[in-house]
Amino acid sequence: MSASAENQGMAQWVGMSPERVGGRERVTGAQRYTGDIRLPGALHVKLAHLNCGHARILNVDASQALRLKGVVAVLTADDLPKPMPRFGPVYNDRPVIADDEVKYFGEPVAAVAAEDEDTALEAVKLLRIEYEELPGVYTIDEALRPGAPLVQHPSIRAADDPFRQSNILNEWCFGWGDVDQAQADMVIENVYRFPLVTHFPIENLAYQAAPEKDGVSVWSSIQHPYVLQRAIVTALNLPASKVRIIAPDPGGGFGGKGYPKYEPLLAFLALKTGRPVRLALTLEETFQAIRRAASQIRLRSGFTADGRLVFQDIEANYQLGAYADIGSRVVSKGSYVAAGPYHAPNVRIVGRAVLTHTTPSTAFRGFGIPQLSWALESQMDAAARQLGLDRLEIRLRNIPAKGETVIPGDKPVDGDWRMLLQRAANAIGWGQPLGKNHGRGLAIGMKNSASASASFAIARLLQDGSLLILSSTSDMGQGARTVFSQLAADELGIPLDRISIVMGDTALAPFDASTSASRSSVFMGNAIISACRQIKTQLRQMAAEAYDMAEDCIRLQEGKVICGERAVAYDRLIRDYYGAVRGEVIAVGTARGKYLPNHPLGGQAAFWEVAAVGCEVEVDEETGEITIHKLVTVTDIGKALNPRQAEAQDEGAAIMGLGHTLMEHLILDEAGRIQNLGALDYRIPTIKDIPLEMETILQENGDGPGPYGSKGAGESGILAVSPAVGSAIREAIGVTIHDLPLTPEKVWLALQEKRAGENSFARPLTDPKSYVE
């Protein structure tokens, strides 16, 4: 579906970096986010939650709260239809509000709607909630223990589900060759852990809903408006045509705003009160609503003596929360590529989605891959050490060449991946002498992009020759509006300032599967180009009729219709074709990844998203603090449609990766409560924490399926940051840490253990504090 051939020669804007559409509004505070919208007569909503992770709700007495002046309604499970409406992108398992049980710290038990926010908050404190705290499972190990309390009652699961009496939501098995028969010269086995982390978008989650004559309108800072529409349709049993989703540009999403959370609750409240309702979560509540799946990955890897992979035996347990959300897809899609960008002849992968009494995990930039890369790439280093091979060399020996198979039955290798690593190595001076306590690290990460999914775009050439593009991609800061404008501008020769991109309203813009999986530039980009090309076809047909010429004598150039000697402006043609009352030219473009019912993921990857990371770090031996002197990411982008935005997105992804690498982790207590709830003790990197030097290298080989040979790259920077840093720390001070994040204290502790002479195999692999191999 590549659109590269036809327009290679006419790019004026593609490949340039014009000012970001909407950028000025974002940085000046002029942009109106979901929570900023003031609907006339709106009620303000606050949620009530319990101070524990798992409890049975015995009674909610709202009488006192309802007596408070300004309180209009209190909604609990009792006010909703029976059985409780449930929804979710994969399973309809999430109740609109806690039903009988609270299954995670922060799950709403009641919602209060009042004339103002302070009154709603005060009323929440007046609710008398009787509950019985129940034992919960808050870690993977606890959840998998025999006899552990069940997160999902077996009754809501399929009768033939083999795991219905356990906390395993799904188990996915992939593989090829025969691991058990494979003969390796050297085998290593390790367990790698990845912590609970949250997205921390600058804009907290916010929702509004308003009753309509025979339906409902819902506002949400959501990335995928049509996924939300489906959830409202399911939960409220309304036709989609009566459910309008308005999704203002989010202030950062990172996957955390992909899937519906409390929108159905707001919709019910709007219908119950007959008034618009607004709920803006606090930062703390946002932490309690979205997070990434933690993981525990056991890797057993076999190599030949010269460093070629013989087998990979992978057991990847992911910690989901109380409801599936998109978590099971994170596990299936992630574990499917668990063997990484390497040629391993024998592979066995078991991926498990494990339910726990915690915040439901959801999509998060990288979608299961940063967890795997941490394990896989750390393991490649361990193998290199064991075999006495250079860390770059062992990788180069195992990475397949372009056109070769990486996963049997799926898209062949679509880029020069060895080159990515080579360039990263060169950029950090691989092999050159190092200062004291300095070390270098290299890693590569591979993610499968979107598979079966569809994007639609409408192009409207208006009567004055200016252009509207209607698209349901969300511009959450990645710059989709800018790139789409560039693509349309070049296709139709219309100046950027005469193009508007209309997004975020299901009553206006057509279906799009999602703004995720680094898919928008490729899928929506192709759909927009397709729509623009159909407009051009129509313009030629219109000109042929209006000017009585043969269609093949008419061409389009620089925003004009060239008819022989005449160059006609679009508005002139529209006037000449429709007459004085005028009209417009409309086209619908589509792009689709083919649905393959027999493919484990429903379709092949549209492209492989691959990036290499190189870094040089320095470790303070006394404190364990890490300074990253240089960090380089090399991304296989195919073509950078807007190089400045591509670089910014890559840098942003890498810095985000440094968060889970160095400092981020949600700490739970024995009752499943988040101990570091909020910005004070959940630390993310600030501008002072970024590497002293950063470099983004965009590998542009024009070999992608997107416009101009592009591939998506919104996630590539985050995929392999952790193992590169871990590798560099190992070289700097000789310690290997298997559990992220690599906090100063953990590095210090590992050094103490090393000094105490505790050697490699002293600890069992199941010990959560097993820092050494």
Place this chain on the structure above:
Amino acid sequence: MNAFLYFRPQSLDEVITLLVRYGREARLLAGGTDLLVQMRHDLIAPQVVIDLKRVAELRADVQLLDGALRIGALTVLSDLIEDARVQQYFPALVEAASVVGSVQIRNRATLSGNICNASPAADTAPALLIYDAQVNLIGPDGRRTVALRRFFLGPRKTVLQQGELVEAIDLPLPREASGAAFTRLTRRRGVDLATVNAACLARRSDGVLFAFGAVAPTPILVPVSDNRLLVTSLDAAIRRAILDEVAAHTSPISDVRASREYRLAMVKVMAKRALEVALQRLTAAEAQLSPVA
């Protein structure tokens, strides 16, 4: 945030009257950088907020008195950091004040507020302790002065009595060459609370003073009588032994920021680093004072 009464008195008399009238229900607002955060997070819910910013007698500057610098109750950290006299005589305080919050916070936060908040981790506290800061209080019974080392009673607890407030903090000017430094450990380089912080003051006559934060219920002062610490070339093992004794005065706990063991180890590292810089500065100060040969 709960509703509250807001007063903006013009004089200290009015402030004291309000404080006496409302007692524990009243909170003082200077910069508000701690107060508002605590109110917004429902940690406190005062019924009365008394804004000090229009009180004529309270100063927002640094005055040179006879033998001391006086820092007014309303002096914000940004102004403190930029004051040439503070920079000259109290460099460790400048270093400490420079890492409190962000620029925006330092533009609002007052030194007095940082002390009255009585956080065990307050960054300015160790620096003020080594400089023997004196806190000038005023209340219904008049004025009194309390040494900072006696000011803190526990986390969020001070010697302030009902009706009392801080009028100014005095820093006695050094009477001899000295070297001082502040250092701290955080979980990240950007805005963060200290996991451990430390200040050190070295003088030939009085030996070495250490002060630490985040490792005891209050910021603590630890004087070292062993003058061998002043010797730059001191054997590392001996210095380590002395610093071990210094660290024994701390009683850190484990929390979400760090374990007790790590804090204990870091007290020694921070003490050593602060000492190194303090000794360098002492040597430099002495070189400046001694006549050229």
